[in-house]
Amino acid sequence: MSKYILPISFFGTVCGASVLLKNHMTGGRCPSKATIQGKTVVITGANTGIGKETARELAKRGGRIIMGCRDMEKCEAAAKEIRGKTLNPHVYACHLDLASMKSIREFAERIEQEEQRVDVLINNAGVMRCPAGKTEDGFDMQFGVNHLGHFLLTNLLLDKLKESAPSRVINLASLAHIVGKIDFEDLQSEKKKFDTKQAYCQSKLANVLFTRELAKRLQGTEVTVNAVHPGVVATELGRHTGLHQSQFSSSVLNPFFSLLVKSPELGAQTSVYLAVSEEMEGVTGRYYDVMTEKEPAPQALDEEAARRLWEVSSRLVGLEDEGQSGKSNPPTEVQSRAAQTLLEQTHRQSPGPSVSAVGL
Numbered sequence: 200m201s202k203y204i205l206p207i208s209f210f211g212t213v214c215g216a217s218v219l220l221k222n223h224m225t226g227g228r229c230p231s232k233a234t235i236q237g238k239t240v241v242i243t244g245a246n247t248g249i250g251k252e253t254a255r256e257l258a259k260r261g262g263r264i265i266m267g268c269r270d271m272e273k274c275e276a277a278a279k280e281i282r283g284k285t286l287n288p289h290v291y292a293c294h295l296d297l298a299s300m301k302s303i304r305e306f307a308e309r310i311e312q313e314e315q316r317v318d319v320l321i322n323n324a325g326v327m328r329c330p331a332g333k334t335e336d337g338f339d340m341q342f343g344v345n346h347l348g349h350f351l352l353t354n355l356l357l358d359k360l361k362e363s364a365p366s367r368v369i370n371l372a373s374l375a376h377i378v379g380k381i382d383f384e385d386l387q388s389e390k391k392k393f394d395t396k397q398a399y400c401q402s403k404l405a406n407v408l409f410t411r412e413l414a415k416r417l418q419g420t421e422v423t424v425n426a427v428h429p430g431v432v433a434t435e436l437g438r439h440t441g442l443h444q445s446q447f448s449s450s451v452l453n454p455f456f457s458l459l460v461k462s463p464e465l466g467a468q469t470s471v472y473l474a475v476s477e478e479m480e481g482v483t484g485r486y487y488d489v490m491t492e493k494e495p496a497p498q499a500l501d502e503e504a505a506r507r508l509w510e511v512s513s514r515l516v517g518l519e520d521e522g523q524s525g526k527s528n529p530p531t532e533v534q535s536r537a538a539q540t541l542l543e544q545t546h547r548q549s550p551g552p553s554v555s556a557v558g559l
Contacts (some may be wrong), residue, residue, distance in 0.1 A: 244324025379404030414484030
């Protein structure tokens, strides 16, 4: 028996070291044990991946969870599963299609009418490097869903967030923002050959710029907003990237990636941390890489670009005034095109500082 002790000990040590290394590489679990009884959390894209695990963890902490999803069948199933596993009956599935301004307005109106408060808004949903396509309102799918959809939803819920203050907005961004560029002359990628990678990086840079500008506009309201890169997580988001589809990737790279890529449960820990941690009270306008505050890319610090993006986004989604929320009619596709044309004319007349890409 003694001859097996050394191999078993070695194997156990390797396994233990691997677990510790993975926890270190992926950021580990949320250190806060705070509960959120009596608080309402709205999470977009909550039927799968990071969103679903975020909903599960916050339901376990006692929150009233509103899951906004496009696929209601999957959303209802996820909500039922979470209610059963957490024994929290206050987990609800609501229809929300971020590729439709009409759907976003209907969802926000329902929240306004049916919910007494919104303490946390987690803008989690997104698409990544999908083929060229348009939203219902004629926007590029990645820019429309990842940025414009959440821009409109957040603005429509601002009054409720202010009434519930202190409250928090969490925007899921990505490390990909560091190679992003906001092309103010072609936000919808219509004038050049479509590059799905660049479109995604632009949308993620827009998330960080939106976070910083919103934080400025919310000063004094006790509503905070922060952006986060959750790390590399094994979710359906990367289904269009082609990663691991080759035999070489599956057999050679998978063991390596499994050490670096975190599960959706671990991927959700950063959103949970920003939503509940006492340390985050009053912290706003920051960018977090997992659970560590980092300075974003230089182009994400461009205040003029952030201001211009806000103004353009307001016109594209039909908000009449930047300071008003939920008081405008949804834009038609013609109005969206007109707003884009107006932007281009403004850009030619008084060009602002350029936002250049940063190479990895």
